[in-house]
Amino acid sequence: MEDGYAAARALHAERLARGWRPLGRKIGFTNRTLWPRYGVYEPIWGRVYDRTLQLAENNAAVVPLEGLAQPRIEPEICFKLKATPRGAEPSALADAIEWIAHSVEIVQCRRPAWKVQLADCTADNGLHGRLVVGEAFPLTAALAAALPAARIALMKDGQVIDRGIGANVLDGPLQAFGHLVQLLREDEKLQPGEIVTTGTLTDAHPVAPGESWSTEFTGLPLPGLGIRFA
Numbered sequence: 001m002e003d004g005y006a007a008a009r010a011l012h013a014e015r016l017a018r019g020w021r022p023l024g025r026k027i028g029f030t031n032r033t034l035w036p037r038y039g040v041y042e043p044i045w046g047r048v049y050d051r052t053l054q055l056a057e058n059n060a061a062v063v064p065l066e067g068l069a070q071p072r073i074e075p076e077i078c079f080k081l082k083a084t085p086r087g088a089e090p091s092a093l094a095d096a097i098e099w100i101a102h103s104v105e106i107v108q109c110r111r112p113a114w115k116v117q118l119a120d121c122t123a124d125n126g127l128h129g130r131l132v133v134g135e136a137f138p139l140t141a142a143l144a145a146a147l148p149a150a151r152i153a154l155m156k157d158g159q160v161i162d163r164g165i166g167a168n169v170l171d172g173p174l175q176a177f178g179h180l181v182q183l184l185r186e187d188e189k190l191q192p193g194e195i196v197t198t199g200t201l202t203d204a205h206p207v208a209p210g211e212s213w214s215t216e217f218t219g220l221p222l223p224g225l226g227i228r229f230a
Contacts, residue, residue, distance in 0.1 A: 001044075004122030011125060012047060023195060024048035024078075026105060028126045030169040030176040030199030037203075040118050043170065045180055046126020048195060054132045059102075060226040061132045065209055068108040068129045073207045073227070074200030075154050075164065075215045077147065077173035078103035078133060081194050088178035094144060096190075099136040102215065102222045103197045106130035107204055131197055134225045143221070148172035150220035154202050156213050164201030166220075173198040 012022070028044045035041045054061055065071050082098035108129040111120055121127055137143070148167040153160050170176040176198040181190065190196065207213065207229050215224040 001118045001122050004119035007123035008046065008125050011123075015049065021050040022047050023050055023053050023193075024131075024197070025180060025190065025194060026126050026128045026131065026197050027176050027180050027199050028107070028121060028128075030179070031164075031201070032170070033168055034200075034203060038114070038116060040116065040121060042118070043176070043179055043183070043199070044118070044121050044126050045183060046124075046128040048128065048131050048197070052128060052130050053195070054130060056132055056134045056225055059134045059223045060228075062228045062230050063106065063130055063132060064230050065106070065207065068106065069110045070114060071106050071108050071129055071207050072114075072204035073154070073213055074105045074107055074204045075152050075202055075225075076103045076105055076197045076200055077101075077166070077169075078131075078195055078197035079139070079173075079177060080136065081190055081192055081196065083192050084190055085181045088181040090144075090174060090178070093174055093178055093181070094139060097139045100139045100143060100222070101136045102134040102217070102225055104132045104215070104225050104227055105197055105200070106132075106207065131195070132225060132227060133195060135223055137222065144174060146220050147174060151218040152201050153216045153218075154205070154213070155215070156205075156211060158214075161205055162202040166201060168201055169199040
């Protein structure tokens with residue numbers, strides 16, 4: 001895993017030299033229900049860039065898949081930071097958050113049939129491909145408390161493909177965020193303004209150009225997202 005992160009740091013340095021701007025982080029494999037399927041048994045992280053982040057308009061977006069290998073869709077919860085977290089306990093995390101939003105990450109995998117090892121995932125920037133971020137809302141105490149029990153439906157062309165719950169991601173999105181804070185090295189600490197997406201609430205499902213996908217929450221006052229792939 002650490003060799004993979006070393007490769008990812010080299011990739012990050014090359015991207016910075018080419019003009020890429022880092023805008024946030026993604027946490028992967030926080031959904032414990034998927035660990036046996038992929039053979040990966042701990043969370044990982046990667047970076048989100050200006051060339052991979054897309055802000056939805058009216059909670060809808062057209063997402064290009066060109067250049068992505070075996071892309072899959074993951075509905076998630078993300079936070080934007082107003083400060084570097086002072087610790088991983090819930091109060092310190094909440095104090096560092098500017099807003100919460102629904103996000104959809106498109107992950108990718110260059111290994112055949114998504115057969116990966118942990119080092120493959122860390123070396124390839126946490127398998128990050130794209131991140132679509134929806135409407136932002138202040139993180140209230142009530143909203144934070146509702147996250148673990150919130151349910152989401154993932155739909156393709158109006159038909160439900162999968163369902164998930166907030167507790168799938170290390171018992172809740174805030175807990176997943178706290179795990180990232182503990183995981184990062186001193187020289188990789190989160191900075192104000194970064195967006196952090198906390199892992200998929202459902203399984204990850206293959207997507208292709210021409211398809212339309214959407215999400216819908218129950219028990220959480222966040223709007224769903226509509227995604228058309230190009």
